[in-house]
Each structure stands twice: as C-alpha cells, then as structure tokens.
Amino acid sequence: MPPALSSMWRLCKLGFRYEPRLMSIAFGLSVLAALPDALLALWLKFLGDGVIGGNDRLIYVSLFGLAASACGTWFLRTISTRVQRRFRDRVTIALESHVARLQASVVTVAHHERPDYLDRLSVLRDQVFVLDHMYMSVFSTFGWIVRLTITIGLLMSINPLLALLALFALPTVLTSSWRPAVERQVEERGAASARLARHLFVLATTAPPGKEVRVTGIADRLVGLRRQAWERWHRPMAATRWVSALWHSLGWAFFAAGYIGAIVYVSSSPTTTPGDVLLVLAAGARLSAYIGATVGEIGFLRGIWMDGSRRLAWLEDYAAAQVSATDSPAPATLTEGIRLDNISFAYPGTDRLVLQKVTLSLPAGAIVAVVGENGAGKSTLVKLLSKFYEPTSGRVLVDGVDLARIHSDQWRSRLSGAYQDFYRFELAARHSVGVGDLPRLDSEPAVVTAVGRAGAEDVVTQLASGLHTQLGPAWPHGVEVSFGQWQKLALARGFMRDEPLLLVLDEPTAALDSETEHALFERYAEGARRDTGSGRITVLVSHRFSTVRMADLIVVLDGARLVEVGSHDELMAKGGQYADLYTIQAAAYR
Numbered sequence: 001m002p003p004a005l006s007s008m009w010r011l012c013k014l015g016f017r018y019e020p021r022l023m024s025i026a027f028g029l030s031v032l033a034a035l036p037d038a039l040l041a042l043w044l045k046f047l048g049d050g051v052i053g054g055n056d057r058l059i060y061v062s063l064f065g066l067a068a069s070a071c072g073t074w075f076l077r078t079i080s081t082r083v084q085r086r087f088r089d090r091v092t093i094a095l096e097s098h099v100a101r102l103q104a105s106v107v108t109v110a111h112h113e114r115p116d117y118l119d120r121l122s123v124l125r126d127q128v129f130v131l132d133h134m135y136m137s138v139f140s141t142f143g144w145i146v147r148l149t150i151t152i153g154l155l156m157s158i159n160p161l162l163a164l165l166a167l168f169a170l171p172t173v174l175t176s177s178w179r180p181a182v183e184r185q186v187e188e189r190g191a192a193s194a195r196l197a198r199h200l201f202v203l204a205t206t207a208p209p210g211k212e213v214r215v216t217g218i219a220d221r222l223v224g225l226r227r228q229a230w231e232r233w234h235r236p237m238a239a240t241r242w243v244s245a246l247w248h249s250l251g252w253a254f255f256a257a258g259y260i261g262a263i264v265y266v267s268s269s270p271t272t273t274p275g276d277v278l279l280v281l282a283a284g285a286r287l288s289a290y291i292g293a294t295v296g297e298i299g300f301l302r303g304i305w306m307d308g309s310r311r312l313a314w315l316e317d318y319a320a321a322q323v324s325a326t327d328s329p330a331p332a333t334l335t336e337g338i339r340l341d342n343i344s345f346a347y348p349g350t351d352r353l354v355l356q357k358v359t360l361s362l363p364a365g366a367i368v369a370v371v372g373e374n375g376a377g378k379s380t381l382v383k384l385l386s387k388f389y390e391p392t393s394g395r396v397l398v399d400g401v402d403l404a405r406i407h408s409d410q411w412r413s414r415l416s417g418a419y420q421d422f423y424r425f426e427l428a429a430r431h432s433v434g435v436g437d438l439p440r441l442d443s444e445p446a447v448v449t450a451v452g453r454a455g456a457e458d459v460v461t462q463l464a465s466g467l468h469t470q471l472g473p474a475w476p477h478g479v480e481v482s483f484g485q486w487q488k489l490a491l492a493r494g495f496m497r498d499e500p501l502l503l504v505l506d507e508p509t510a511a512l513d514s515e516t517e518h519a520l521f522e523r524y525a526e527g528a529r530r531d532t533g534s535g536r537i538t539v540l541v542s543h544r545f546s547t548v549r550m551a552d553l554i555v556v557l558d559g560a561r562l563v564e565v566g567s568h569d570e571l572m573a574k575g576g577q578y579a580d581l582y583t584i585q586a587a588a589y590r
C-alpha cells in the first residue's frame with residue numbers, strides 16, 4: 001500500500017479503536033444517503049417515457065420514486081449530519097490526546113529541538129484539530145463512489161459506450177490528485193519561513209518580549225522581517241496554486257467536450273426514447289457533479305487529510321523507534337555512583353561534538369558542581385545524565401549498569417531537576433510546586449517541605465491566598481509574580497521528591513542574588529550530607545564560584561572537553577583554569 005494510503009488506513013483504525021459504534025453508523029449513513037440521490041435520473045426517465053407514452057403506471061412509479069428520493073435524501077442527510085457531528089467531536093478529543101500522549105512518550109527531547117522535526121510537528125499541531133474532517137472525507141468519498149457507480153450503470157443501460165464519458169473525467173481526477181501533493185511539497189519547503197513569520201508575529205505582539213521590543217525600538221524591523229518571511233512562504237505557494245488552477249480548468253474543459261458529444265450522440269440515434277435523452281441529460285450532468293465532488297474530496301484527502309495522517313503516522317513511528325531496548329530496572333539506591341565512560345556527543349542532525357571523550361566518576365552521595373564558559377557543554381552533560389539524549393559514543397554507567405539499558409520512565413521517576421529555562425506552570429501555587437512529584441500533587445505538607453527546601457516561604461507568604469493562590473494573570477483571580485519568585489517556585493518543584501537518586505540543578509537560581517543563592521545551597525548541602533541513605537548525587541551547574549566552592553567535586557569543562565576535576569582546595573592548589581576563574585571572580589566581589 002502507498003505510504004499515504006497506509007497512514008490514512010492507520011488513522012481510520014485509530015478512529016475505530018476510539019469510537020467503533022459511532023464511526024460505523026456514520027459510515028453506513030453516508031453510503032446509504034447516496035442511493036436516493038443517484039436514482040433521481042432513473043425516475044426522470046420513467047416520468048419522460050410515461051408522459052410521452054401515456055403510461056399512467058410509469059408516471060405513478062416515477063412520482064413515487066421522486067418523492068421517496070427527495071424525502072430519503074433529506075431524512076438521511078439530517079440524521080447523518082447529527083451522527084457525524086457527534087463522531088467528529090469525540091474523535092477530535094481522542095486524536096488530540098493521542099498526539100499529546102505520543103509527544104510526551106518520546107523519551108528524548110530531540111523532536112523539540114531539531115528544526116526539521118519542529119517543522120513537521122508545527123504542521124501536525126495545526127492539523128490535528130482538523131483531522132476529524134478526514135473521516136468525513138473518507139465517508140463522503142465512498143458515498144460519491146456509490147453515486148458514480150449507479151450513474152455509470154444507468155448511462156450504460158442506455159448505451160454501453162456512454163461509460164466512456166467517465167474516461168473524459170480522467171484528466172480532472174489526475175490533476176486533482178497530483179496538484180495538491182505538489183502544493184504540499186512547496187508548503188513544506190516553506191515551513192521554516194512560515195514558522196519564522198509566526199514566531200516574529202508572537203514576538204511583536206505578546207507581553208514577555210514587550211519591554212525589550214520597545215526599548216530596542218525593533219518593532220518596525222520585526223514587522224518587516226515577518227513580511228519578508230511570509231512572502232518567502234507565500235510567493236512560491238501562490239505561483240503553484242495558479243498552475244494548479246490552470247490544469248484543473250483544462251481538465252474540466254475536456255470533460256465538458258465529452259458530455260456535449262454524448263448528448264449529441266444519444267439524441268441522433270433512431271432507437272432513443274425521450275426518456276433516454278432525459279436520463280442522459282440528468283445522469284450526465286450528475287456525473288460531472290459526482291466526479292467533481294469525488295475528485296474534490298480525493299483532492300482534499302490527498303492535500304490535507306492524507307498529509308496530516310502521514311505526519312501522525314510519522315510521529316507514531318518516531319515515538320516507537322525511540323523506545324530503546326531496556327532490560328534493567330532503575331536502582332532503588334546508589335552505592336557506587338555514576339560514571340561517564342569516554343562520552344562524546346553531537347546533537348542529532350549535527351556533527352559537531354559538543355562533548356568530547358569525557359571520562360568522569362560522580363561518587364554516590366556527592367555534590368558535584370559543573371563549571372565552564374558559556375557553550376562549554378554543561379547543560380548537555382546534564383541532559384545526558386537525565387537520559388534526554390543517548391551519547392554518540394561512550395556510556396553512562398549507573399552503579400555499573402549502562403544507563404541506556406535502564407528503563408527511561410523509571411530513571412526519570414528517580415530524578416529531580418530545576419533548570420534555568422524553567423516552565424511557568426500557571427496553576428494554583430501548591431500545584432505549580434506539587435507537579436514535581438505527581439503522586440503527592442495534593443499533599444500540602446509535601447509542598448510546604450519543598451517550599452522550605454527552596455527557601456521560597458517568602459514568595460508564598462506574599463501571595464494573597466498563600467499556596468491556594470492561582471498563578472498567572474490570564475486566569476480568574478490569577479496573580480503575576482516576579483521572575484525571581486517564579487524561579488524559586490520552580491526550584492521548590494525540583495525539591496518535591498524526597499529521595500531522588502540524581503538531583504540536577506542547572507543554574508536554577510540565576511535570578512537570585514549571590515548571597516541568597518549561597519545561603520540556600522549551604523543549607524541544601526548540609527541536609528544532603530546528613531541524608532546518605534539513598535546515595536543521591538547532586539549535580540549543580542553554576543557560574544557563581546562562591547556557591548561552587550562548597551561542592552565535594554568540581555568539574556571544569558572547556559570547549560567540550562573535561563579539563564579539571566577535584567575539590568575546591570585541590571583545584572586552587574593546582575593553580576589551573578579553575579583557580580584563575582575563581583581568583584578573577586573573587587577579586588570582582590572584593
């Protein structure tokens with residue numbers, strides 16, 4: 001089966017899995033609704049022959065048929081529309097949840113960071129809300145095919161040669177199935193420009209970048225850049241659509257010629273009855289309408305819905321391919337620690353190594369600080385430890401077991417993290433913190449403890465309803481808090497789990513002043529050293545040496561390589577890169 005058809009078939013099966021009964025009824029009704037409509041030409045033939053030949057029985061049969069067709073069409077269409085609406089509502093929710101679940105199930109974060117994947121995902125995100133139309137399109141296409149078959153059968157009952165009329169419609173079928181595919185290719189080629197145009201629009205019109213947009217006076221430039229990006233997408237699209245319109249017109253002109261020829265041919269035959277001519281006129285006219293509708297529906301199917309289903313199938317396959325073979329459970333405690341064994345890493349889709357041959361032991365129970373210039377690879381190291389990516393070469397060993405073999409979900413449930421680019425969960429404050437440990441989302445004592453660990457009590461005290469305050473001004477009774485306050489709440493979220501094996505703190509307090517950060521980590525380090533049961537390793541990325549110096553082990557990265565490892569005293573005594581950086585920063589604070 002061609003890939004587009006097989007992905008559409010997968011989407012049909014998905015709809016059937018979620019809504020088997022509604023889908024079957026909606027499909028059945030669509031096909032049934034085709035019958036009375038298609039038989040109209042036959043009733044007209046009976047009427048014509050009955051009137052001309054004075055045959056009352058034929059007249060009554062035709063009148064009854066016409067009435068039944070009209071009522072049947074109306075009745076079936078009304079019920080079918082209602083059932084379809086219900087099916088579409090329900091299947092849309094099911095598909096949205098399916099896409100959201102699939103995205104979240106991908107164990108790596110490459111699909112959120114690679115431009116080529118982002119383009120596919122952005123188109124899929126837009127399309128998922130309209131994928132329900134695909135089912136309607138498939139049902140309608142079947143309905144139109146039933147109409148077409150009956151109509152061609154009726155024409156052939158007058159003269160088998162009239163079946164050739166359908167051949168005249170072939171060019172329209174071809175253009176309608178080929179052109180949308182070409183249009184989609186052009187659209188996909190321009191997807192990066194379309195995404196840029198949308199991004200620039202958001203940049204120019206939303207609140208977060210608002211201040212900098214005004215201070216820098218960049219608004220006009222953004223508008224200009226957006227226009228250019230939009231035109232880069234739109235110009236080739238518009239040209240492609242013009243060419244499509246031209247091909248469609250030529251196709252239809254060819255069919256019109258065949259239709260006129262058929263009427264002339266039938267009318268000139270001596271055996272033809274007036275009813276036959278009426279049938280050819282009605283059925284021929286309907287044939288063009290049916291072919292137009294079938295072709296239009298197939299065009300839509302190919303252009304939008306098949307394409308959407310192909311993207312969905314891609315996401316399903318991608319998510320499935322990311323499920324690596326894991327056969328080891330995550331350990332309950334760490335005894336030895338984590339070892340990076342000759343790790344090198346390049347981000348997927350690139351070939352520049354951002355970590356090169358890093359070998360390093362993080363002992364169980366240790367607090368490890370990672371320092372280095374911007375872009376040295378600190379966050380990347382954290383991502384590898386979190387299993388957001390697999391190393392390009394080398395291994396991460398957790399108590400001697402390759403992290404690649406440890407079940408990703410289990411490993412994540414043993415992790416905690418707070419990041420510089422934290423997310424603002426606009427929920428009630430207690431939930432915004434509580435999502436850090438979902439099973440205890442509603443446990444207020446657990447949230448209060450986490451808030452205490454992060455030194456965020458002052459943030460909560462200032463909220464009108466304390467932990468019950470809704471965060472985010474866009475929500476009813478929602479309040480805005482400062483960036484630093486958001487960051488403290490994010491840190492509290494990272495501290496929600498009581499016994500993580502690995503706690504990663506990737507510049508989580510960059511918005512706090514250095515004394516507050518220092519006091520916070522001093523308190524944290526004391527607590528962590530007392531609690532030696534789980535063997536928890538804390539990895540802290542920071543540019544502040546006053547905080548870094550209290551770590552048990554300091555790792556210095558420079559240009560993707562590990563250059564120094566040791567305690568503060570050891571590294572100072574060595575007089576290397578760490579000692580230089582520490583001395584410069586200490587002098588600046590003096």
Ligand SMILES: Nc1ncnc2c1ncn2[C@@H]1O[C@H](COP(=O)(O)OP(=O)(O)OP(=O)(O)O)[C@@H](O)[C@H]1O
Nearest residue numbers: 113347350354372373374375376377378379380381
């Ligand atoms: N998703 C990505 N795709 C491709 N390259 C990336 C990606 N993320 C980071 N990089 C590159 O990897 C290198 C290391 O980045 P990383 O974020 O690990 O540095 P860092 O030491 O944490 O820097 P900083 O102190 O500025 O946070 C950088 O050169 C960066 O450009």
